Amino acid sequence: MLRRGFVTAGVAVALALPAAASAHPERPVQFPDGSGDWSNFRSDFPEYRSRGPSQVVCKPDSRRRIVRYSNRRLRAKLLRVLRRCEFEHIQQAVNAASNGDRILILPGVYREEPSREVPNPDPRCEDMYVQADGKEVMTPSYQYELTCPNSRNLIAILGDTDGDGRCDAKCNLQIEGLGRRARDVLVEGDVRKTNVFKADRADGVYFKNLTAQYSDYNNFYVLETDGFRFDHIVSRWSNEYGFLSFVSDHGIYEDLEAYGAGDAGVYPGSGPPTNGERFGIIIRRVNAYGNLQGNSGSAASGTLYEDNRFHHNGVGIVVDSFSTGHPGSPQDHVTWTGNEIYSNNVDFFTPELDEYCKKPYVERDPKIVCPAIMVPIGTGLLIAGGNDNLIEGNRIWDNWRYGAMLFFVEAFFRGEQDPAKTFDTSHRNVYRENVMGIARDGSRAPNGTDFWWDEAGSGNCWSGNTRHGGAPATGDPSPLPECPGSDIGLPVQPLKHAFLVPCATWDPQTNTDPPGCDWFRLPPKPE
DSSP states (O other): OOOHHHHHHHHHHHSSOOOOHHHHHOOOOOOOOOTTTTOOSSSSSSSOSSSEEEEEEEETHHHHHHHSSSSSSHHHHHHHHTTTTTBSSSSHHHHHEEEEEEEEEEEEEOOOHHTSSSSSOOGGGOOOEEEEETTSSSOOHHHHHHHHHHHHHHEEEESSSSSSSSSSSOOOOOOOOOOOSGGGGEOOOOOOSSEEEEESSSSEEEEEEEEEEEOSSSEEEEEEEEEEEEOOOEEEEOEEEEEEEOOEEEEEEEEEEEESSSEEEEESSSOOTTTTOOOOOOEEEEEOOOSSSEEEEEEEEEEESOEEEEEEEOOOOOESSTTTTTTTOEEEEEESSSSSEEEEOOOOOOOHHHHHSOGGGGGGGGTTTTSOOOSSSSSSEEEESSESOEEEOEEEESSSSSSEEEEEOOOOGGGGGOOOGGGGGSSSOOSSOOOEEBTTTSOOOSSSSSEEEEBBSSSSSSEBBBBBOOOOOOOESSSSTTOOOOOSSOOOHHHHHTTTTGGGGGGGTTBBSSTTTOSOOOOOOOO
């Protein structure tokens, strides 16, 4: 039996760590069936199409922007496309599109003025709220989104017209900027709309080669969707998340740049429950920096991270099993391989920021990042209550608190009432062959401690992780269990959680620097 001290500390941890439990209320949702039958493509993921029916969007100055291009072939091609332009706003083209259409967006700045004029919330849909899944708050229903699509969304792609949960309209849309680079097509929110882009039950949606900024919550949001792809996109300066997928399957995040998010640059939340049989979401070649968290993901499961860079954030990567209302909990079966996780030591909790960030978002400069939740700054990779994860062949350096952190989370924090599941997290996580404390150029750049573990759970193990000179990686405890680990479940060490208790009282308005909590103080650079 665990001591009472553990329970007290555990409550504090649940309150202190990823507060997505309260920050991400969503309507009751269900996973797509995961069959991939939405697609006629050769793979399980949406594929790029260079041909097919299309709708063209342009601005009055698109021609002027195009003629400046030095590439004559590209210039000629875009001028031909410009002759077919029918729409000035992206939402107009979405509204006119049929299943399988491509929406081609010519260079320009798209502020979507007609959408901005729609109030948020919209009185027309005031009776279309439902109780958020697992939370004591009301939130807009799918019917709200369908009836008032631009109340919360600058651009809405809504695929289910009959309420049966399946995509029947606006399916397989490809939304593509036609500039030389992603920044040539800029979609700018007004800081009042919840989302810049929202694809809801919009199976097969493909976003490519554009930039979005200034959402009140998400720049890109994909919900209850089977098949999606983010490709060569920049997301910047979102109040909460840059790219967010939730209860969706067959999705790819690739070649993205994500910065300036008050919560996380990328958020693959409630990943598909694949039980390790496949990866339902793939995240590759993402460059996430300048965010509170480079990546966050409550119930992030069935996901592969490969060849990404998470750097110069407050925390590099967090996945967790804290949040109520997140289908697929507890978090499980994620693989990280070939990633660089480094220099996540940006202090978003300075006294100056604490004071400035008390202003409402609409009164702040959206380019100034204010923390949406509390995190232990200076940490590379944090797994808070996850199972069957593999962390292999990554390079993790210059994170001044911890290179990687693992601890157990009790099931009741995610709303689970079955006492048999109380201790069902923090099992069989494998850390092997990671290079710790060595920068890309081979120079020494130590983490504060390479691996920190609360010592709870079974099957957790560490093997072949090395630091400068070939020495074993540092750990707390030391030594760490070698792989394959023990089948015997171990209780958490209460003292390891006790130091987090004061952090539970953090509040961005009333208690920005809780006495006794060191999470919001950047640790000294390791020697």
